[in-house]
Amino acid sequence: MSTRPLGGSAVSLSPLGFGAATLGNLFREVTDEDARAAVDAAWDAGIRYFDTAPHYGLGLSERRLGAALGGRPRDSYTLSTKVGRLLEPVAGEGGTGRSDEGFAVPATYRRVWDFSADGVRRSLEASLERLGLDRIDIAYLHDPDECGDGGEQALREAYPALERLRAEGVIGAIGAGMNQVAPLVRYVRETDADVLLCAGRYSLLDQRAAAELLPEAVKRGRSVVVGGVFNSGLLADPQPGATYDYKAAPVDLLGRALRIKAVAERHGVPLRAAALAYPALHPAVASVLVGLRSAAEAVDAAAMAAVDVPEELWDELRAEGLLGEESQ
Template identity: 70%
Template sequence: MSAGPVSAPGEVADITTLGRSGVPVTALSFGAAALGNLFAPVTDEAAAEAVHAAWDAGIRYFDTAPHYGLGLSERRLGDALRGRDRDTYTLSTKVGRLLVADGPRGGRDGGCTDGEGFAVPATHRRVWDFSGDGVRRSVEDSLQRLGLDRIDVVYLHDPDDHADQAFREGYPALERLRAEGTVRAIGAGMNQAAMLTRFIRDTDVDAVLCAGRYTLLDQRAGDELLPEATARGKSVVVGGVFNSGLLADPRPGATYDYAPASMDLLDRALRAKAVAERHGVPLRAAALRFPFGRTAVASVLVGARSAAEVADAAAMFATRTPARMWEELRGESVLGADVPVPVEVEQP
């Protein structure tokens, strides 16, 4: 089954809800991995400015995780949001990696010292734990780091190699937390589509977060995940729409899924850029709007480390993408002939 094209959101702040949970999310959402010093340091001031810029742009959905900078992202995001009315925004975090104090290892020179690509001192180690107790402890620890009174959405984070425990223990624990009212919506977040499809089919998740698998260059989530979500009334939050850089700035040496892009992928990205620019649309704008051709997509999650990056994302998202551009992308074989594309309402 394939979902047909739908009207794309008109504005960053357009609101929909995650599945049947009633939890609201904006069409454009803020991914806070960079606030954990992903690949390079970010100052406390720049992190706060990025969150405030997102707020000023109309973004009201913010996503983080303990994994991001060994808790630094959660602390910074909580600090930046603490003065806001808690009923006016949605916050998600993740479970599956507990942070265990390990003593300082590595330097404090801004290098990626934690072993996972985050420029933070390796004062803790990540311990995989999708047990029921581990899920509860992770949520409690996240609440302390955030300094907020609740978390709206909790995702099982990257359970790729821990499927048995995640389905047998972790997911039921999330169900109990939702039933108790501790969290309002539950799901899973991964860089693949197959296991997320299983979550949609076999559990009562409200939403899943799929990174890098529904983009102009990779539509694997369109095979089963997105049609299943549509059929079952579930939502999909799409992340990684730039495929780690190639669709933001296609050039030799650009990365795709955090590795150097192949010549074939670079060629497709350059063709997509040429088509978009012939229609006066930056490639980044086309990449941000593309997922909304699917009815199940509730929000596109974009990471940012500065106010300038937030402003760019908001401007790109607001850029209109004409139907003729999408037709030409199909004609250039960037997109398949049957891939749904956004249909935008013409402005009067």
Template identity: 70%
Template sequence: MSGMARRTLGSGGVEVSELSFGAAGLGNLYTPVTDAEAAAAVDAAWEAGLRYFDTAPHYGIGLSERRLGEALRARPRQTYALSTKAGRLLEEAGEGSVGDDLAHGFAVPATHRRVWDFSADGIRRSLEASLTRLGLDRVDVVYLHDPDDHAEQAFREGYPALERLRSEGVVGAIGAGMNQTAMLTRFLRDTDVDAVLCAGRYTLLDQSALAELLPAAQEHGKAVVIGGVFNSGLLADPRPGATYDYTRAPGALLDRARRLKAMAERHGTTLRAAALAFPLAHPAVATVLVGARSDREVRDAATQFAAAVPGGFWQEARAEGLLPAGAPVPVPVPVPVPGEEHA
């Protein structure tokens, strides 16, 4: 069953399913996942119609790429899109190194260390190593990964290297992936990227991408991939102790998430369904990336994504000031007039 709608990443011609698979969990994000569980998660994604898969060397110092490549190996290569990232080279940690990689968030042995490198040579070496781990001869998209503290090298050396790879036909589309909007907006305005991957900044709790990033994408004909739609778990299950942006959620945000959850349930839907539906309503957004570590999580995400969220939910969320009037929603609803929200 592969009937899920697809959209194109900018002008690059790379097609992605509207719901896509984020493979950080396959790299043992926070807790271990077995090879069998990882394979089952990818199989479930395929069964649900997901045809875009995103990974990175950073995820489990290569484990995510190896597992994803293995899980997709028997699938016809032209039937799906795959993205990876560049900017961190993996170097062997050397003899006698012990311990785990949990300081970086991954429950794997610390066999390698990450070395920041956005040079042209570093980008090519990173991609070559990724292809080896994936066991593939090409990827469809390469993103510069988290160049927050390396802007000059990323724009001066890393981006032109990606542009050359695209012109050579080595990759179909190029971009940058980050947890912030300002530098991604600069990529959209000042370079010829096809797409940017923005994590956590266009969700039911954080619409900071609405001000500049999404309009810039529309203006320049670029696509936005939205990751982190559950804000590290808070929008999946807003209970005390839930995480937001990888740390414990502040009380005010927890209260906001719980209000949204209660509102969703009053309207006969779920907070997860609303969280998945919201970003895709913006015309600049091509796909929503959902991280999953098991077949159960994948099936739940696909079920929630397919569920229609009633217009009454969006109308009440706007009226209560939980969503800005300027944020598009999946169902056309009246925009409240300031001062009349509770009339």
């Protein structure tokens, strides 16, 4: 699998990336064996970009990913993690329950928002310890828009701290990752971030990133990593009960997904392949992240990413009003 340069940095990414929130037991438990097998299968398929965060399973994702990658040449893959949530131990009975925020792990730690400069360094040091690796290639500010002050401290303190670490050569590239487009556009316009991670907002069902974020990234020489291309499940398998943005999919969106699926199948393309191929068409997009929790899912994702999707499929989707003209 080829690699693509990231903005103006020396960091490069494989066009298909491994989103490791799943290794933190997102929604349901994954065994250590299945987590390791997923990473091994992804590696065998040519995937060389791996993304994690302290938030994912209260550090479990970082520990599992670091263990799986630890024996491989460090220069042969790209690793990103995130800052903004510190993990603090929970003492006594408080640590015997289950974690919130969708991860099936014991609540032995609590997440504490911290976008201070000191918090950035403490977060990265803790991540390196959990990963058991010598460096992190990309550091993202994680969901600063969800912090109590609307992300102002992240821009004022955390981002400059990342710039200093990049200048010192501690990190190869820096950026921000969010589920909303407007704050990401602000980072493109007001900072020297190398990369923006946009989750769920550039897919076959949601092209909000196409209006400003992607054109601004191209204009300013920045890169975008797109996550959530299946919109949490609806574009992987549209059927009653499927989820969209981690909630039950509305009836109208389910119907839209089924129409897109029908068009794709008329061109001999599985819906999953079309969902992976679509965001990768934009010149701003350096990599598409997919959450993988098993070897079978990794093999399937690589196979879907290799499908040749004809231009006529996109033309038909636009003609039927299923893709906006701004998404071209």
